[in-house]
Amino acid sequence: MNEYFLLPLASLPFPNINPILIQIGPLAVHWYGVGYIVGILFAWWYAKRLAANARLWPNGVLPMKPEDLDDFIVWAAIGVVLGGRTGYVLFYDLPRYIAHPLDILAVWQGGMSFHGGLLGVILAMTLFSIKRGIRTWSLFDVVAAGVPVGLGLVRVANFINSELWGRPTDVPWAFEFPNGGPFARHPSQLYEALLEGVVLFLVLRILTHSRLKLKTPRFVGGAFICGYG
Known part of the structure; x- marks a missing residue:
């Protein structure tokens, strides 16, 4: 399909959400940073629940x-x-x-x-x-099980930032991104938020709670790497 024949009229309007959630003077809190923070906190909380559930571990240890x-x-x-x-x-x-x-230290500017x-x-x-x-792999397994939530949130932030958009397309759910040229494009960030965030989390949840794969070191962490990769 020739991208030059894809008309912007076929696209959805981009929501134009401000990438900065809160700004106090020179200090700006970006949605991207919030995604990281919430993702870390969720992974910590979820890992604690997994590590404390004796049913999920070999011999209940x-x-x-x-x-x-x-x-x-x-x-x-x-x-x-x-x-x-x-x-x-x-x-x-x-x-x-x-x-x-010195700009390397300016993490509040994003990047x-x-x-x-x-x-x-x-x-x-x-x-x-x-x-x-x-055991390194046990720690990796419990941490990896909760990481997809952060992945999904960061991908949503990528969408808000109008970055990492997909290829030109004429599907009805395409967006005309502000910095994506005059073409309607796949919202690949939202695809990844769904697949790497929601779907991958549910798959790992099945592995940990239904298949009891935390009893097999490296299995859950390996599944995360395969699913994300």
Whole structure:
């Protein structure tokens, strides 16, 4: 299909939601950042519930104490911020940050890489589990089970930011994104929010509670990687 024949008239109006949720002076709270924060808090809460449910674990032996996850949330937040920011700087706008290195610290201006944040959390999990004497894969499994919620929220924020839109199309649910050219495009962010967020979370929920796959180390974490990848 030739994209030049796709007319904007076939698209839905873009909602034009302000990417900034709240601004107090120079400090701006972006929807993108809120997605990260809510995602981290949900994953922490959900991981605690999984780790405390003896039915889900081999021989009913809990893999870690709830206090371990209370402490880990700090490590996870640091991993997300450092990894996400580093990934964005290196792979999305490196020339700018070479010219203005102090801008690297201006995280309130936006600019986070989800893949970088994910790698940061994986590193944090590895170091934390070694320090606490917890099985790394058990920690990875319980954390991964709740991550899709954050994924979905961040993808919705991508939609609000009018970024990561899809290919030109003439489907009736297409949007004409403000910075996507004169063509109606797939709202790929919303597709990913549904698939990586809702569907993947439900699949992992079935694996943890119906199939009891937390009794098989690496299974839930591996399923998350396969589903997200």
